[in-house]
Amino acid sequence: MHSKEPWKVHHLEDGSWVITAKVDGQDARIAECYPSDWSETPANAHLMGAAPELLKACKLMRDHIAKLANDSDFCWRDWPEAYEVDAAITKAKGK
Numbered sequence: 582m583h584s585k586e587p588w589k590v591h592h593l594e595d596g597s598w599v600i601t602a603k604v605d606g607q608d609a610r611i612a613e614c615y616p617s618d619w620s621e622t623p624a625n626a627h628l629m630g631a632a633p634e635l636l637k638a639c640k641l642m643r644d645h646i647a648k649l650a651n652d653s654d655f656c657w658r659d660w661p662e663a664y665e666v667d668a669a670i671t672k673a674k675g676k
Contacts, residue, residue: 585602590627643663
């Protein structure tokens with residue numbers, strides 16, 4: 582189980598990027614992005630900071646797709662992107 586949301590992104594004075602979350606009621610660093618001079622570093626930090634919300638959205642989408650499949654002639658196999666959503670959830674869970 583990952584740290585509870587929200588995760589917050591901080592840009593520190595030294596140029597590094599840090600992601601924090603509440604752990605046992607206290608703010609804790611859960612990730613750091615280096616090097617600070619790479620153009621991708623801020624985007625990577627913000628992507629990591631959004632991870633819990635993205636995982637939640639993927640789960641909601643998967644559940645919605647499954648409901649569609651149960652309520653109609655819609656077939657999971659008819660939507661290949663559904664497999665990508667499922668794979669992303671599995672990867673996020675470390676499996």
